[in-house]
Amino acid sequence: MAEAPLLSVKDLVVEFPTRRGLVLRAVDGVSFELRQGEVLGLVGESGAGKSITGAAVIGLLEPPGRIAGGEVRLKGERIDQLDRGAMRRVRGGRIGMVFQDPLTSLNPLYTVGQQLVETIQTHLPLSPAQARQRAVDLLVEVGIPAAERRIDSYPHEFSGGMRQRVIIALALAAEPELVIADEPTTALDVSVQAQVIAVLKRLCREKNMAIILITHDMGVIAELAHRVAVMYAGRIVEIGPVRDVVKAPRHPYTRGLMGSIPDPAAEADRLTQIPGAMPRLNAIPSGCAFNPRCASVLDRCRRERPSARVVGSSEVACWLDDEQLRRSDLQAVVAR
């Protein structure tokens, strides 16, 4: 690629030292790139390391968590080693955030307007009146009706969906180039989720803004993302264009994951079932982390960890050869 990517994460390792002297690796060698205006989905089940990856990128790892290796670059500049003050300017300024729970991310004691104005004035040199006008514009942009009036309301006066829109407005306050959205629709009802997805889609198109969309919901990924990275036990097992990953997954884990989702558009007799569960961080199997649950496991998978290689339009970390990965009837997981 000629032009430098907006964000590049290379061999990111996040570790949590425990009191017993053990070090847990929550993220282990994650690499991906993001172009301007691109929506990258990070998908995985609980404990896959997707939220930790997002937190590491914006420097919000909770201690004792720390970046133990790799680098994060925003437009070519390293941001994983910035001091707190410089990171604060990046965060909120160049990278916005949307968290899962719309109630706890807003301060209940201040009006929505006060919180928006504060954020805007932190990052942009605007007068109070200008900042307030910008706050109203932002609320209009995320689709809040009667924004002029609603701006003086408190968070509890908004419904869940409207609160999530306010959070999105806050993330957009300083016109960031990148927004990290961690489960932005998980706490919402499906009809409200559809509305929030539509807002994110529109903003992404109009502002050419990139989004890292962290979610466990493949449906949301299919709606919103251009590319998707599937995570398992702190590693990316497959990354590629969303259509390919959703419709023709290669990695045995991705296949199992897709098969286990009930299809809202069809009746199926039985769901694919992956036996067992994601390993705990203190007991990640050697070799490929998925090997104990994989039906196509080879000897090599138990010994050596596969690195990502290009298969078609995707990258897959698996020891199976290309031909096996392309087969649609590959036995990914045992049916029961």
Next chain:
Amino acid sequence: MSDGRALLEVEGLRRVFDVSKPWLNRVIEGHRQQFLHAVDDVSFAIPAGRTFALVGESGSGKSTIARIIVGLIAPSAGTIRFDGADIARIKNPSEMRQIRRRFQMIFQDPYASLNPRMRVADIIAEPIRAFGLLGDTAAVQHRVGELLALVRLDPRDGLKYPHEFSGGQRQRVAIARALAGNPQFLVCDEPTSALDVSVQAQILNLMRDLQEQFGLTYLFISHNLAVVRHMASEVGVLYLGRLVEVATTHELFSAPRHPYTRMLLDAVPDLAMTGRVRTPVQGEIPSPIDRPQGCHFHPRCDVAKDRCRTEAPAARSIGAATVRCHTPLGA
């Protein structure tokens, strides 16, 4: 499709909660009494051996209905007949115990529904002991082992405590406990919404296997339409306490009659990436305390007429479906 006899019949079920401010505040501040109509004239029947699903968004009353049916909340009006017997009319405690044994509930949160201080074997044995189903300890132990194997856990797991299990395994324990009394009918309130998808698949498959094996009847409550489509033979759609549409699963998903049902189906993410044209969702769900007049859905409905604003539609049959709408789709 309801060829079997109904195991559970619910008729005219209603539940009103008083959410008024305290009396003194009302007198001083001049507020009126306020009521929340959580369940409003809901009727449905579940044939034996089938799965009936209730879907709806937050505040639609689906969990309240589940709780009323298992007797955790008293209904304000309406009847619930289980196998022909009106549950509310049973006054004799021993008769009630007999009926009680035959229906059980599985709750949403497997972290909250298991006592952390009890061993799993004791949790599962509790219904057996409470109903006095088996006399001696050895027989109870044997039965617990059987139940654990039934939900694909190791019989030795009985010695462990709930915290030693993952969410999916805990939900298996909850299912084993529900099955301990050999029930015929299970009320499942969002049994998989706290679980990851691959674990959800394990639990849904298990629930279908058990249904086949024991001829169980399920009332399945969920907000996830894909899960409902996978599990249910018939579906009821709730909106602000009213059942707006009841139809077979196939019928409901292929030809929704109520505009709300269609909106809900259109809101489900398009996982198959078909790019089908969908109507965007209009407005927001109103507060259940202050529901719109007439048809509750009219402010968000694109085919609403004057009549919808004033007159609540009665339930009527269109084909095999029952719809509460003045202007049903495809009619």
